[in-house]
Amino acid sequence: MPRTGLSAEEIKARATDLALTRMRLLGADKVRLTDVAKELGVSHAALYAHFADKTALLDAVIERWMHEVQQKLAAVASAAGDPAQRMVDWLVTLYQTKRQRALTDPEPHRAFDIASALDKPFVIAHLSSLLDQLAGLFSEAQARFGSDSALNARLIYTATAAFHHPTLIAQTAHTDQEPMLRQIITLTLLGMQSSPAQVG
Template identity: 65%
Template sequence: MSADELKEKAVDAALARMRLVGFDKVRLIDVAKEIRVSHAALYSHFADKAALLDAVIERWLSRVECAMSAVASSDIDPERRIEEWFVGLYQMKRQAALDDPEPLHAFDIASAREKPFVVAHLRTLLEQLAGLLAGAKIAREGSDACLKAEMLYEATAAFHHPTLIAQTARDNRETRLREIVALVLGGMKALPVAGRDAGRRE
């Protein structure tokens, strides 16, 4: 088994254990037994349990980023693309809360600790959103688009923050999300605030 194959098998096994016993009870020794390697062999690829679980979450976040990238590069109307981007993000996380809550819980913990891969994930999503806003002519490319992406992302936090999603997942709130995105975009088009907000932040 190559190093890459071992890592993939370890991530698969850790995810399975996470779903079976919960995020907090995953142990490296159990993962090593599952993939039939020594404990020491696993340590040569993952410094500790946290590193292995981070790899599980990173894989999940990568799939989220790919799905959102597909929406961002679709050929539908630019403004509608923004709405569908948020709906896609919301539904992915809502489905995770309903059907696969342990990885979402792990992501929530990693977010609270501001782990580097979570920060990178957020940066990727905001870059996608800034590009969408510029493409729809709702923001100018550069700092204006970046600032408005942050504002829109923050305004819709109840629909993608892992803690809040877990609390409301049983109710499909897609219609409300669409209304909020339309409202905020309408306000951005009517009253550009990038310069004023940038000055206030300094």
């Protein structure tokens, strides 16, 4: 145990909390491992045992946020009811979750945008998890949308990209575009029902 009385996992979690707080107050550019270590009550070197550098610490903040999004969407995907309606609810939840983060937590959202542009492994894993959730819904509704659930998931995710891409969300967050998103989802799903996606 470190002298703080915290386990290794608790130190990582607490350091992530502190980094998020400092990111909100000062911006990601001004977060320093030395400051986080001092506030945590451990040496700078001790914090390096958990985070290789500042980038790794900021990545931990973003990864935690993405995990929270995944859990929220998983609850929508696994709810009872018509899978096509759950697709709508899932995409709307994704949009509104990211929109609210852009409005209320702009600094972490900006860091998420940068991480997404760099195609970091944990961002790729996050996207894969989201597509798997959507594919599961298409699999449930296979009779209406055809058998290639993974392709259908990629199609509708791409068709609605303007409503969940972090850069675009930041640019439009002050206007609630949910009504437009619902119309686009409805039209896309109608088209996919009449002409199921084919591998090509």
